[in-house]
Amino acid sequence: MILELKQLNKRFDKPVLKEIDLDVKQGEIISILGKSGSGKSTLLNVIAGFEKADSGSLQINGQIIFDKKKNMAPQERKIGFVFQNYALFPHLNVEKNLLFGVKERKKRKTIVKELLEMIELEGYEKKYPHELSGGEQQRVSIARVLATDPDILLLDEPFSSVDTLLKQEIEKELLALIKKSGKTAIFVTHDPKEAMAISDRIAFLENAEIIQYDTPQNIYYHPKSHSLASFFGVANFIEEKCYRLSQITLHKESGMYPVSVEQSIFRGEYYELYISVEVDGKEYPFTVFDYDAFHKEKTFFLSLGQKKF
Amino acid sequence: MIKIILSMFVLLASLSAEEVNIYTHRHYPSDEILFEKFTAKTGIKVNVVQANSDQIMKRLEEEGKYSPADLLLTVDAGRLYYAKQKGLFQPIHSKFLESVIPAHLRDKEGYWFGVTKRARVLVYNLDTVDPKTLSTYEALTDKKYRGAILTQTSANIYNQSLLASFIAHKGREAAKAWAQGIKDNFARKPTGSDRDQMRALAAGMAKVAIVNTYYVGQLMHSKNFSDKAVAEMIGIFFPNQDENERGAHINVSGIGVTKYAKHKENAIKFIEFLCSEEAQKVFTSVNYEYPANKNVAPSKLLQTWGAFKEDQIDLSLLGKYNAEAVQIFNEVGWL
Amino acid sequence: MLNRWSIVSYIITFIILMPIILVVNHAMGSDSQTLIHLKETVLTGYVTDTLTVVISVAVVTLILGVGAAYITTFYDFRFAGFFVFALALPFTIPTYIMGYIYSDIFGYFNHFHLFLRSLGIKEYFNVLNIYSVIIVMSLALYPYVYLIVKASFEKSKSALLNPALSLGSSHKRVFFKIILPLSRPAIIGALALVMMESISEYGVTEYYNIKTLTPVIFNTWFGLHDSRSAAYLAVIAMVMVLVVLSIEKLSRGKASYSIEESSKKVQKERLRGYKLYLTYFLLSLPVIFGFIIPILWIGVYSYEYAAHLLDAKFITALTNSFVTSALSASVIMTLAFFIGYTSRIFPVTANQTLSRLISLGFTLPGAVIAIGIIMYFADTDRWLIEHYVTTGLLLSGSLFTLIFGYIVRFTAIGIQSVDATFARISINLNKTSRSLGYNYFKTMLKVELPLMKNTLLFGFILVFISTIKELPLTLVLRPFNYETLATKTYTLANAQMLQETSIYALCIVLVSLIPLSILLLKRLR
Structure with a gap:
């Protein structure tokens, strides 16, 4: 276990972190996902050492970096922090930014070239941050952190200021970069799609608590709360069990449950149907997509858990 | 470091033995001339802080018995009275001063002396x-x-x-x-x-x-x-x-020896000098003030305005x- | 939050605030008889005049300062470079000198009226009134606003480039929606300085007989000999400013003013036609009345009457001014930087309140602070003597006391100029440096210091010039035989030898001009 959080608590005016337990394995990439105000940024700051938790403990590689008696300064924690707006030092050029945290003289000579190669920005040594595009700045800021060879990377909303069109591209690049480095990484994000795309595991934080910490698949298909389920897109429930659109098929004549269509909206590629499903004499509201032409009829049959990807 | 600074101060303080330290309100060219003349004549160095009366008097008061000032030179009899009340002056006796400065222009007990009118x-x-x-x-x-x-x-x-x-x-x-x-x-x-x-x-x-x-x-x-x-x-x-x-109505600018003067002798010498004929002539000719010394005539310009009867009220x-x-x-x- | 940084910061603040605390403490035993007397007779009028002067000066300097900064930052026209420079020049002329000059020019028997009479006009215009005081103070003080706000505009200019912000918006819209709000800390900070200085101004108000609180403090202290009631009034003035500053701080709230810096060139709008001439006209007014007329007056008189004063004493005064001002400004900027940095890394209310409190020195009239300082050092000296550390006065009447006085008085300027820039540098840079292995101190040296280099130089120059011009404190705190340009000017002006003062006034202007030129060439072009 490279990182282990136990029973972390923190309050400002009200609790922002409640009994947080979290463990991260070497080389794992996880996301802390939550809406704004859920406490996710505070959690990241606590891990980095910028904020002090009120109680609990924090270990890196089995070494305690925070508990009742100890609170290691951020500069001693070997944690690399990548900020939302990259926080490149505007008064330093790319080379000096990259070398900022590198203290070994020998390493300073060779590392810039290696890093620039890795982030594919050869020849950028003398450029200043304001001369770089957003994506380039981000790569430099990650390379700057990697230069100090930290145990863990923390990334605070790294894609939030990226143009939507470029987002997937940059996500892919960044992920490849981190995988290449073999580093453990923790992302903070409010975007579930992003979390699913990049993470080995996702910790969902709501009202200062971790609701669920699991693989993207499990979180998606077996969410532990309604709000978590609907956070990831359309979720339908029967007796507290969540069904995703992909787990539902509609039939014209045969199927498990009879349904009646209450409303249908044409969305171009598909129809969005609002239906109610009757199970054991109880009615449940459902939302489904249907690509076929038989939408004009008012009654169908529905099957669950049929389609798999 | 502190020791070095301290010893520097001590050194500075002991450097010039023959000196007299003045807090003055007066900011006239005549005074600068007179300070120089006094030094030339007696070899006593004149050190000056010139600032507004009320504030420099406050400084003197706060510095108390450690104040370096030997003399307070100010304008307006009211202020001289106030300085005496506050215990900033000490009385001195000088036959010369008592003989040349009319009684109504100086403190009865010798705390201060009018220098100009x-x-x-x-x-x-x-x-x-x-x-x-x-x-x-x-x-x-x-x-x-x-x-x-x-x-x-x-x-x-x-x-x-x-x-x-x-x-x-x-x-x-x-x-x-x-x-x-x-x-x-x-x-x-x-x-x-x-x-x-x-x-x-x-x-x-x-x-x-x-x-x-x-x-x-x-x-x-x-x-x-x-x-x-x-x-x-x-x-x-x-x-x-x-x-x-x-x-x-007349008023004076006057001077007194401070209560804790370190150079009392020099201070008295200085007052006597200011009231001497030589100095009084400078006051009256350079700064157009009336001499306090009754034996010295006002400058020619002042004489053209004529003699006048002055209010002899106790200036205190x-x-x-x-x-x-x-x-x-x-x-x-x-x- | 108790940590080493905050503790050191508290100690520094406490030492600097001590003279002010003594004044406040002194006010505690104020004589109600005196206050009743003042209330029954003159106080209402004084408070009205104070508010009139302070608010009017604030409004006029706001318009002049922000207007000048806006035009020179966002528009392009011939001689724009000249105006950038010229608009700052009135700062080099001490307020009281400006006051003397205009009373000399417009005095009943002087140039202006003689000219009127030569035209056959027999009317007399009284210029020694409250409106003139407002104009004179505004001309002397608007450069605070101009310089500080211009520096801020220059920094946020790049916001114009941000496609998300400026897409389809006009320059004006971006200015009002983005740049003006971003510059708010700078504008308010500069205005606070203007208001504090106009409350504590004494030279002009005394000469023009305008009754702001400062003269009533003097009246009470030295006329009625009731120093406690005087201190009480000084505290009232202080509280007024404190309220203004707190309102500003509260309304600033948690809003962030940081912006990523960019040095991309901005396409300025080019002025043409009547707009161009109007611009020339408007920008010329403060330059002509705030600098050109005064400097001509000073220059002519220096040449005619005072060239003979250029002697060894003059050189000594010049050196003294230069050395003490430079020394004080260095110390002040170091302290301001340190205190600003501490409240940046530990943004708890206590730290931020301290940086407000420390500015109070600027609200009090120089003479009142001076007396607080005299009491402070006299006490310290007595303590030292009683504990056999020294045998005589060590601090009282030393150069150290004078420099300390400047620090108490002018740290406000340092803090205001530093604060506004700190608010603009993202705290994430600090955090990044720390997670990259540097502690607070090294981070300060490696990140904030280089980023603040220009701001610190800027603040240094503002403090330096203010110190060169400073008078009441200098007069009463100085050591024996210690003359500066300002004390020389004053001595002569007080002897009503206005013409002879000109050479020293000229020198104050010249000495101030050198660093100001460096600043403007380096920073604002």
Whole structure:
């Protein structure tokens, strides 16, 4: 276990972190996902050492970096922090930014070239941050952190200021970069799609608590709360069990449950149907997509858990 | 480090043994000349801090028995009285000073000595005023001077002492009535310096202004053409000269040895020097003040204004009634 | 939050605040008789005049300062470079000198009226009134606003480039929606300085006989000999400013003013036609009345009357001014930087309140602070003597006391100039540096210091010039035989030898001009 959080608590005016337990394995990439105000940024700051938790403990590689008696300064924690707006030092050029945290003289000579190669920005040594595009700045800021060879990377909303069109591209690049480095990484994000795309595991934080910490698949298909389920897109429930659109098929004549269509909206590629499903004499509201032409009829049959990807 | 700094200070303090340290309010060229002359004559170095009286007196008071100052030189008898009250001076005896400085110009117990005199007099516009119609300070409250009087604000210490002399002579009520009367006759809300009053007077804004004599001298000898012109357009009048009158109000600038003077001998020498004929001549010729030494004649310029009868009031009273005077000014709105 | 940084910061603040605390403490035993007397007679008028002067000066300097900064930052026209420079020049002329000059020019028997009479006009215009005071103070003080706000505009200019912000918006819209709000800390900070200085101004108000609180403090202290009531009034003035500052701080709230810096060139709008001439006209007014006329007056008189004063004493005064001002400004900027940095890394209310409190020195009239300082050092000296550390006065009357006085008085300027820039540098840079292995101190040296280099130089120059011009404190705190340009000017001006003062006034202007030129060439072009 490279990182282990136990029973972390923190309050400002009200609790922002409640009994947080979290463990991260070497080389794992996880996301802390939550809406704004859920406490996710505070959690990241606590891990980095910028904020002090009120109680609990924090270990890196089995070494305690925070508990009742100890609170290691951020500069001693070997944690690399990548900020939302990259926080490149505007008064330093790319080379000096990259070398900022590198203290070994020998390493300073060779590392810039290696890093620039890795982030594919050869020849950028003398450029200043304001001369770089957003994506380039981000790569430099990650390379700057990697230069100090930290145990863990923390990334605070790294894609939030990226143009939507470029987002997937940059996500892919960044992920490849981190995988290449073999580093453990923790992302903070409010975007579930992003979390699913990049993470080995996702910790969902709501009202200062971790609701669920699991693989993207499990979180998606077996969410532990309604709000978590609907956070990831359309979720339908029967007796507290969540069904995703992909787990539902509609039939014209045969199927498990009879349904009646209450409303249908044409969305171009598909129809969005609002239906109610009757199970054991109880009615449940459902939302489904249907690509076929038989939408004009008012009654169908529905099957669950049929389609798999 | 601290030790080095400390020893430097000690060294500095012990460097010049023959010296005298002065806190002064006076900021006149005459004084600089005299400091130099004194050093040339006696070999005693004169160290000076020049700042506003009230504040430098506060500094002296706070420094207490460790103060380096040997002398306090200031203007206005009221302040001298106040310094004595506050215990800033010590009495000294000097046959020379007692013989040349008239009794009413020095403290009875020798705490301070007047060095120069200045009269607070009336100046009038030569075009519009016949000096024969002028008589006393009191007469200026007459209705015929409505909108015709110029003087400084009540923050001016000489106005405060003038009013204090009224309180001393005639009591609070009469003094207040006078202040009210003058205020009602103002040509404008008081602003500017004594010089500015005379400029406005020459420009025809008013008939009479109340100013100190040496400012008239300064204007006459100004290098500025327009100030010279101003001086030519005004006349000087010493009020309250009749037999049954008290005489023109005078004030002094004076000096005393501080209570904890470290160089008392030098300090006394210095005062004696300031009152010597040589120094008194500098005061009167360079700064147009009247000599306090009764054996020294005023400069030629001052003589042309004529001799006058001066109010022989105990100058300490000006200090005694100072706060009351300020209160009256506030009450009547002479601000 | 108790940590080493905050503790050191508290100690520094406490030492600097001590003279002010003494004044406040002194006010505790104020004589109710005196206060009743003042209330019955003059106080209402004084408070009205104070508010009139302070608010009017604030409004006029706001318009002049922000207007000038806006035009020179966002528009392009011939001689724009000249105006950038010229608009700052009135800062080099001490307020009281400006006051003397205009009373000399417009005095009843002087140039202006003689000219009128030569035209056959017999009217007299009284210039020694409250309106002139407002104009004179505004001319002397608007450069605070101009310089500080211009520096801020220059920094946020790049916001114009941000496609998300400026897409389809006009320059004006971007200015009002983005740049003006971003510059708010700078504008308010500069205005606070202007208001504090106009409350504590004494030279002009005394000469023009305008009754703001400062003269009433003097009246009470030295006329009625009631120092406690005077201190009480000084505290009232202080509280007024404190309220203003707190309102500003509260309304700033948690809003962030940081913006990523960019040095991309901005396409300025080019002025043409009547707009161009109007611009010339408007920008010329403060330059002509705030600098050109005064400097001509000073220059002519220096030449005619005072050239003979250029002697050894003059050189000594010049050196003294230069050395003490430079020394004080260095110390002040170091302290301001340190205190600003501490409240940046530990943004708890206590730290931020301290940086407000420390600015109070600027509200009090120089003479009142001076007396607080005299009391402070006299006490310290007595203590030292009683504990056999020294045998005589060590601190009182030393150069150290004078420099300390400047620090108490002018740290406000340092803090205001530093604060506004700190608010603009993202705290994430600090955090990044720390997670990259540097502690607070090294981070300060490696990140904030280089980023603040220009701001610190800028603040240094503002403090330096203010110190060169400073008078009441210098007069009473100085050591024996210690003359500066300002004390020389004053001595002569007080002897009503206005013409002779000109050479020293000229020198104050010249000495101030050198660093100001460096600043403007380096920073604002």
